[in-house]
Amino acid sequence: MRDIDDPRALGDLRDLAGYDAGAPPLDEETRRRGRTRLLATITAPGADRPRKPGSRLTSPVRRRPALRIALSGAVAAAVTAGFLVAVQHNGDGGRDRTAKPPVTDLPPMRNVSARTVLDGAAAYAREHEKPVSPRDDQFMYTKEIIKETERKTGRTKTYVAENWRSVDGSKRSWVMELGKGWWAPPLAANESVWPPQDWSRLRKLPTDPEQLILAVHEESFGRQGKNASLDDITDLEWSVIHFSLAGLLKLVPVMPEGLRPAAYEALGMVPGVKAVPNQKDAKGRVGVAITYDDPTLPEGASGYGGYFIFDPVTYAFLGFRDERSSGDGMNMKVYTQLSYLDSWAIVDKVKEYPSAAG
Known part of the structure; x- marks a missing residue:
């Protein structure tokens, strides 16, 4: 993963922030929840320590599960740009993959309050x-x-x-x-x-x-x-x-x-x-x-x-x-x-x- 000070990394983030996912924009309540969860993860004890490959970020606050969000620097930029990336954690070596909807024939649902x-x-x-x-x-x-x-x-x-x-x-x-x-x-x-x-x-x-x-x-x-x-x-x-x-x-x-x-x-x-x-x-x-x-x-x-x-x-x-x-x-x-x-x-x-x- 590139250092955040690397100009190439900043370019990647700008490209991601400008990416059009083809989904309707999030409402303010969902944006607020995303920013709160992002901040909680960034400020968690030990958040700045290096992690082993395949390990997960954990939140200091335990709540009922909603969306699990991979909070790398790139996804942080995505949240700021106004959309969330949902991932699932599986048993395949701890790797994260893009989550699939539970039923494939459902229409896309945007996050609304x-x-x-x-x-x-x-x-x-x-x-x-x-x-x-x-x-x-x-x-x-x-x-x-x-x-x-x-x-x-x-x-x-x-x-x-x-x-x-x-x-x-x-x-x-x-x-x-x-x-x-x-x-x-x-x-x-x-x-x-x-x-x-x-x-x-x-x-x-x-x-x-x-x-x-x-x-x-x-x-x-x-x-x-x-x-x-x-x-x-x-x-x-x-x-x-x-x-x-x-x-x-x-x-x-x-x-x-x-x-x-x-x-x-x-x-x-x-x-x-x-x-x-x-x-x-x-x-x-x-x-x-x-x-x-x-x-x-x-x-x-x-x-x-x-x-x-x-x-x-x-x-x-x-x-x-x-x-x-x-x-x-x-x-x-x-x-x-x-x-x-x-x-x-x-x-x-x-x-x-x-x-x-x-």
């Missing part, structure tokens, strides 16, 4: 959402498809869930889950649920993401002053806010204009949300998923919300991925659920099919 994905999803939703103003005496019909796979056997079963919800909540609704349906009576005068299902309450929710977070905070904890600030929210409160926002997005498939984009943006403001690339939806499409690391839960425990899967280019919403279990002990079965909204419409009566959804 959760905020980037959710802001993109909000922009897509604003551009494509269909304004709707149902009457109080009508019903919101939705048809969802759920593909459920048992982890142990790999056996998959597909369910169709058709729901007719009273727009103002004054009439009984028909709801379904995993092939079973039942009548849901209207709420009593002193009852309320989250997320709200009646259109009048949904319309009252803010369509500004920060104000939506504060409204959810007030709904959950019953306090909000004129000078309320997101900076004052604790980890536990953020966990509850995430639960509420994820529930709003999962359980209310059709919303008043502007609310879903605001909910996406609000979700992106929750500390702990993260983007996970190369996730498949119920139709086999590969997207980027958003999930949540809940700091209030023990390590390894999963919280509510599962994965929201988005198109990696347009950020259109593709569907959900979640888990459920049944039984306990040796008889416990764990299922992976992939679901998406197939169609929706406004109808005049419960159990009435819209002509388009037939």
Whole structure:
């Protein structure tokens, strides 16, 4: 390896910095992580000592594995130029080779932050959402498809869930889950649920993401002053806010204009949300998923919300991925659920099919 003071080495670095990898530029969060990891490696104890051929650089901080990055002087220049080189460590004499994607038919995934994905999803939703103003005496019909796979056997079963919800909540609704349906009576005068299902309450929710977070905070904890600030929210409160926002997005498939984009943006403001690339939806499409690391839960425990899967280019919403279990002990079965909204419409009566959804 050439010394960094060697003019030929500097020329190599300039050539590498100007190299066009044909990939989209990294977002600022990914750049920041790369620079932080680079700095940690450079400043690690003994980083300036010569290494044996084939040995690896180690970081002084142990974290959950993400990308392992070979940090030679050339790759340092590559990080500065704005792209990362991913390598794998194998048992072939300790040599590093360029990593191959785990599945060769996946489209390339660029590194993006959760905020980037959710802001993109909000922009897509604003551009494509269909304004709707149902009457109080009508019903919101939705048809969802759920593909459920048992982890142990790999056996998959597909369910169709058709729901007719009273727009103002004054009439009984028909709801379904995993092939079973039942009548849901209207709420009593002193009852309320989250997320709200009646259109009048949904319309009252803010369509500004920060104000939506504060409204959810007030709904959950019953306090909000004129000078309320997101900076004052604790980890536990953020966990509850995430639960509420994820529930709003999962359980209310059709919303008043502007609310879903605001909910996406609000979700992106929750500390702990993260983007996970190369996730498949119920139709086999590969997207980027958003999930949540809940700091209030023990390590390894999963919280509510599962994965929201988005198109990696347009950020259109593709569907959900979640888990459920049944039984306990040796008889416990764990299922992976992939679901998406197939169609929706406004109808005049419960159990009435819209002509388009037939």
